[in-house]
Amino acid sequence: MGPMIPEDPGIYFYNLHPIYKVDVLGTVVYKRERDDFFCYGVDDGTGVINCLCWKNDLMKEEADPDKSGGKLSDGAQGGFNPVAELKKLKQAQQSRCRLEIGELLRVRGPVKTSRQQREIMASTYYKVNDPVMAFQIAWMMEVPQLYRQCYDKPLQLQPNATSDSAVSSLCKATNIIKDFFKQRSVTRFRPYDVQDLLQPLISSQPQTASADQEPVAGPSACQQLRQLLKEALQILQDDGMVYRKVKSQDEVYYVTAQDKDLLIAVKDIIREDSKREKYAEKGCHILHILSAVRQHYSLNVSKAALELVLKSLECNSDIVSTSDNHYTVF
Template sequence: MACPGSFTDDSSLEFYPPKLWGLDYHFNVYNKMYIEDILEMEEYPYYTGAFSFKNHPIYKVDVLGVVVKKVENSKCFIYAVDDGTGVILCCCWKDNFYSHTAPVSTLDGLPVLLRQKVNEIQMYTAETTEGYSLGDLIQVKGKLKIFRDKKEVVANIHKKITDPQFQVFRMCELPRLYSQRYDRPFQLPYKVQQALKQRRQESTSGITSETSVVCDLKAVIFDYISKSNHIVDLPVSDLLQYTKVKDILTKLNNGQGDSMEKQHSLLFETLSLLEDDGHVTRRNDRRMLFEVLLHKSKLDTSIMKILLTDTAKPKYSEKGCHYLHVLDELHKTLPYSKVKKEALMFCLQKLEAQSDVIRTTHAHYLPCGD
């Protein structure tokens, strides 16, 4: 179990660039920590904008302590907050927006519960404008900054704590957070580690891998079909004539190109990824043909035909058709005998946004009347 002041610098830890910080759970939350550990944290190695505990990038904290010093100026209050392990300065800005609150006499016509809520807001406003007193127990959530060579917390949220059990709960909570969260090093997800490893190998060898080529192709093809409203059918062979696609395919084998069969295989793999996202669907009435679903498509027409036909039956007239029923009906047709659920749901959501269908439950759909 961790204790205050348990921070140690482990040279074996790996520190990551800012673009990967969001993968750490602690980065975007207010971290409840001992003030002593906050004061001992140093700036994140090689990068600015955050501080490091182990190799966790931390820039937002949640502290709870007693006010031992108070300084007021025209714009803010500066409190020295002590939690028993250390003292840190907290800057709480004055909020003039709520300084003109309605007098209590004008609230007499409000319901009792609403009047109590307004009184609570006015009490909070008084605290933010008049400040806290020495000896008050306060909670401060904010961003860590260095001002005049000293760490301070610039408060986003702050309030006075009147329940003494709150402090006891925090004392019991912190050791568990340290043992389960903070003391465990920040490790990237396995897929991200593999992708970074692959990129390092590519930069060393100078040869682009097939995985990177497929990712680049996916981005280029999605941009192409999303900007071209007229594209409905998308043969794989037509994509080979697209300039940006040809440029990406030349990255393989150090720019020497690949066989036509290999290029078709890569394009088919890319389109299969887009199919998993519901943006295209494979047609079985023609070989190596995909249908674009981002705009008005033939699949939309087939779905509407099924809904109009089946909802005319008494069984489906009131509640509508379940999307799995629509999927089964599509599988009975030749062009969409292997259509995926993702493609169907994408089209149904699109039709719902266009007010062509209405969703009666989380899974049932009815066509809208003319």
């Protein structure tokens, strides 16, 4: 977990990086069980933290052995028995969520403070079966890289556009378009839908020619506006925030985070392919998912756009990341 300084309720800071949710892998060192939740003490090597893991409805239900008794199971003669399969599902769920001291737990969720102690309110948690410590070794190699590349570096905040003239017009343009997406909940748009939003950036540019000089030949204001818009849209595409489902003369851009069809397509691919023996253990690699999305949904989905979709699905607990860019359903 590392040293985190509390500031606002629910927000912590590590080297000025705001921390709201965490992802922890550690050993269970103590446990308590209540009717509605488990409380596990998890040691990840840097300390012990309480993890409040709520039970779902399936965990709360008590299996009734009389309902899955002999006659129904025997009568199936190897056929599909929904009662028996439900019992197996309950048992599998319980085995993944009921951990004993010494077992390995992965837990993800927001950090809260209760009775002056930090604890994780788990949004996702499960037991990790790692007999040869392969998962723990991969985790120990991945986490230091995250710290070196991100958390141990000073947080670089963008300067205030109203007080610092160093912010480029291109940066302002991309921010204006992003704000437009958020305010209007835009799912798709065409360039002329956002072009007028950038007009003030062209109008506010200083004139290079003085009053007693001849005007210098150069691009017109309209040409500058179109060029600025083109470059801003290219940046948004490179970041994966927008993409073109079909490249045609009619330029239609889709906002990645708002494209429900794309989110459903990615989720369905992961759910179906995770059933295959090849991906049953580690899940689907991001490049496999990208290839499947391009084959079944759109050739123009970039890896950056897919990463945003995967992040959104993971935040909603629709999928779970394992390691090395692998994803599976929970």
